[in-house]
Amino acid sequence: DYSAVSEKNKPEYRRLIQNQLIPEFGAKTPVANLSWDHKHPDGRTTRQWVVNYLDKTRERAPSSASKQETLLRRIFANAARNNWIKGGQNPLGERVATPGQKKKEREGVESYADMKWKDFPEFFQVFNANDCGGESVTRGALLLLLMTGLRVDAVAGMEWSEVDQEKGVWWVSSSRMKTWTPGEEAHHVHLTNPMQDLLERMAKISGDEKFVFPGRKQAGVPKHLNNTSPNRHLQRLGYQGRFQAHGIRSTVRTLTQEVCGTEDFAAALQGGWKVRDKVAGVYDRYAHLDARQKHLVSWSDALLDAGMDVSLI
Numbered sequence: 001d002y003s004a005v006s007e008k009n010k011p012e013y014r015r016l017i018q019n020q021l022i023p024e025f026g027a028k029t030p031v032a033n034l035s036w037d038h039k040h041p042d043g044r045t046t047r048q049w050v051v052n053y054l055d056k057t058r059e060r061a062p063s064s065a066s067k068q069e070t071l072l073r074r075i076f077a078n079a080a081r082n083n084w085i086k087g088g089q090n091p092l093g094e095r096v097a098t099p100g101q102k103k104k105e106r107e108g109v110e111s112y113a114d115m116k117w118k119d120f121p122e123f124f125q126v127f128n129a130n131d132c133g134g135e136s137v138t139r140g141a142l143l144l145l146l147m148t149g150l151r152v153d154a155v156a157g158m159e160w161s162e163v164d165q166e167k168g169v170w171w172v173s174s175s176r177m178k179t180w181t182p183g184e185e186a187h188h189v190h191l192t193n194p195m196q197d198l199l200e201r202m203a204k205i206s207g208d209e210k211f212v213f214p215g216r217k218q219a220g221v222p223k224h225l226n227n228t229s230p231n232r233h234l235q236r237l238g239y240q241g242r243f244q245a246h247g248i249r250s251t252v253r254t255l256t257q258e259v260c261g262t263e264d265f266a267a268a269l270q271g272g273w274k275v276r277d278k279v280a281g282v283y284d285r286y287a288h289l290d291a292r293q294k295h296l297v298s299w300s301d302a303l304l305d306a307g308m309d310v311s312l313i
Helices: 010-025 046-060 062-081 099-107 117-129 136-148 152-156 193-206 229-239 245-260 264-271 289-306
Strands: 169-172 187-190
Touching (some): 010 046, 010 062, 117 229, 136 152, 136 193, 136 229, 136 245, 136 289, 152 229, 187 289, 229 245, 245 264, 245 289, 264 289
Antiparallel strands (some): 169 187
16 A cells, blocks of 8 residues: 555555465565575575565566566565665565576676767767757756766656755655655755756756656646657767667766776765665765765766766757
8 A cells, every 4th residue: 555556456466465475475474584685494595585486487477577576675665664674675675687687697798888988078079069959858868867877767857846956956756766665765966067057058948847858748747858868869879889878877887986086885876776785784875975976076077078068958
């Protein structure tokens, strides 16, 4: 009942809990024994137990396995919320890879194309020229993706109500932060000078609308930019197979260490990764705001040096 599952689907999910999950994991199993690294009598941790179960289920019923994984993740998140297990001990805090994803990992295939730092000056020359005639909304979203290293859906769904101009902060709703539990405290993003310049330009385009990067309205209902638009723009710029919007996140995390000397934990926290540190959750994602601000400022400055020009949006 606590989740966002629709009333139409709740009966099916309740049946999955009653007929599949409870028989597998045991109605009498102490909740504390379902923590990520708890070892069971057969030697497996809960994480291994859950992964093995989902892998077997996926072989015979892929759709059901996906639904059960979602259910388990939410159930364990609720347990953490109630302090029945520790916050970092959700055994499904990381998604279970599908067979196709595992094959890519074995073969060393990267999920998303990214770029090296030496390629950025040329990229910005192409981006700034905009020979393909990309729209300002899409181009602005791409620049914010590059400056923040957040996921596409976090940026595409940005609302003006989330921006605190006086404090220079953007509060990203937890509902758009993948693997976060809806209702958690919003993600803190310090707005650097180039980000604020970008928002000033976007305000002239969408300042009287709900979304910073609006899409086409449907039946009068405001919609945000389609999540696929940034990637399509990169393809039209000639970067298909070389750079993808979904690869920006990992690119920023890697290059800020190489170019700006950022410590990985700061880049990871700011990018929205759930950092797993079993030593009392040392790197809580709501902390280290000074390090995260320094990371964003130095990275924005580096992008400006490489040729980023928000005035061309």
